[in-house]
Amino acid sequence: MKLIYPLLTCLLFSACFSPWSGYNPDPLPPIVKAWVPVYGPDSIYKKVTYIDSAYPVRNAGKIYVLGRYIYQAETGEGIHVIDNATPSNARRIAFIKINGCQEIAMKGNYLYTNNYNDLITVDLSVASKATVVSRQKNAFTALSSSSAYWYLPPPQSGYCVCANNYPDSVIVSWREDSVTTKDHCVGYY
């Protein structure tokens, strides 16, 4: 009994991300207002840059500490660098722009994080620089279903057009549009 609610929700929920789904919540009106994924090229959205100043906090994320620095993810956008040399005067000094980022682990000067569903190694040894030295594409898509976690979900619940996994682009936002349900894979988020 307990399972019913999550299962139902998931059936509705997952279709936006499921590459194989074709599952439609039933019955669907012929035309619905739906979230449509907007794709951006990897060449732009998977670019990593170092910003030499504090960056606004909108969606604070996970934390990590190494030596005099604290790192905090700005979920989906990058990583704040906090100088903690004097904890009573700790401050944000820089931001590493990494779209799709949620995770942080480090060893020495190397930062390991996710850039959407790629595992990247970022070399921070040169001041004011963040250089991607290794990228394992789709490291987190051993299951095709896994893409869901690493991608940006629609901003609000509602109908959505199923997302695709493209080799050279990622979902960067969602727009609302009228969608003809017989022509599109439509789910519910």
Added chain:
Amino acid sequence: MKNICFIIFLSVIASACSKSSSSSSSESSSSGQGGSLARFTVVKNFLYMVDWSSLKCYDISQPLSPVLKNSVPLNWDTETIFPYNNNLYIGSRNGMYVFSLKDPSNPVKLGEVSHLRSCDPVVANDTMAFVTLRAGTTCGNVTEGLYVYNIKDPLKPEEVKLLPMTTPIGLGLNDTILYVCRMSDGLSVINVKKPGEPEILQTIKGETFKDVIAYNNLLITYVSNGLILYDISTPAEPVELTRLTN
């Protein structure tokens, strides 16, 4: 199909509840320390990460070319990873797993405890593991609270105590004091000197607390709008030092 759907459902929502990390020092090749919600952790020359269905192990002795050494299948709802003493403690929606890193490229499951669906980061010391379970619409139906497991025998973790509390999530341990984040219900400071009788000493309110790192005398807290640092020279009495909130 249903299973696959469920995986996606949980995994997407999982971003709300996700965890981990390792020991600290400041030499140039050392790893740092993450919070209990981390999915990535570095232990020596290996990076371990959990997605919702597997534990992946990368050899990072050559940082420019990490090599995937192993992908161990797990249940489909894995969320957090916490390294301690050459073991990995993995929190998932339906249990806690203990993996041995005796062979660091080949993590081997030692033991597990199962519970109902929930969100559950873990921290551990030599003999005890502390797990928070949170109920709610995205996390299932359990008695919310702090669960204490005896892990002297990692093959058979045993529940020794459930301390009910509302909305616990990330947690961190500093010797005999445990800090438990409870979202808008605050940050609870808990004496776990007698692990079977955890005692809430105080609860700091006023922010939405999600995770902590106890780092020497510093408590780094992740709150919904940024970061707050506390001095914990007296571990039972955190003193606010700085807030980096928006």
